């Protein structure tokens with residue numbers, strides 16, 4: 407295994423992109439990690455600090471409400487959401503990620519399922535009072551991002567909240583110069599989550615990354631009328 411935790415993911419990603427399967431590398435990576443042959447670079451063993459801060463500041467009451475965590479990976483963010491009282495669904499395109507999340511959290515109240523953001527179940531349309539999207543859209547190549555953004559918004563119920571956390575791309579950096587994964591999001595992409603006329607941007611903050619103060623992270627909150 408390499409000392410650089412991003413090397414294996416990039417190798418898997420490059421191979422998948424070459425075979426025109428832009429989401430196929432996630433399962434390759436999670437199954438290699440399950441076999442001890444790779445590490446998941448985004449698995450920090452705890453919830454995202456920007457999500458924890460959002461909960462502390464907003465103090466939403468999840469009782470009797472439904473939440474969904476997109477691209478839930480190993481489950482730490484979903485567990486935080488469930489701890490706040492939400493009936494929580496967490497999905498990932500990688501079956502091994504879902505198995506890993508279930509193994510990490512054996513007493514969980516979260517319903518972990520395999521699903522594709524880009525081809526989500528019809529019954530999820532406008533179904534969730536809280537939608538949490540962290541680093542999934544930016545893990546998709548730039549041409550897929552507009553469709554992914556729209557699918558994220560589709561999950562939000564009337565009166566519901568969407569929280570998006572993403573890496574920020576340097577202002578003015580052209581698409582062609584972004585060597586993903588990841589493909590960090592521009593301000594315009596963040597704002598495009600509010601393309602549906604009833605989904606409004608309430609707050610957009612850029613703060614230094616908790617792990618790398620030289621780069622920025624977006625945290626945005628949207629509300630559906």
Ligand SMILES: C[S@@+](CC[C@H](N)C(=O)[O-])C[C@H]1O[C@@H](n2cnc3c(N)ncnc32)[C@H](O)[C@@H]1O
Nearest residue numbers: 432448477479498499500522523540541542545
């Ligand atoms: C960069 S990781 C972030 C994981 C987690 N959200 C976090 O912040 O730790 C992106 C995750 O999205 C999942 N994913 C990628 N494309 C997806 C899709 N189309 N539908 C569902 N999950 C997807 C990957 O398997 C991976 O777990």
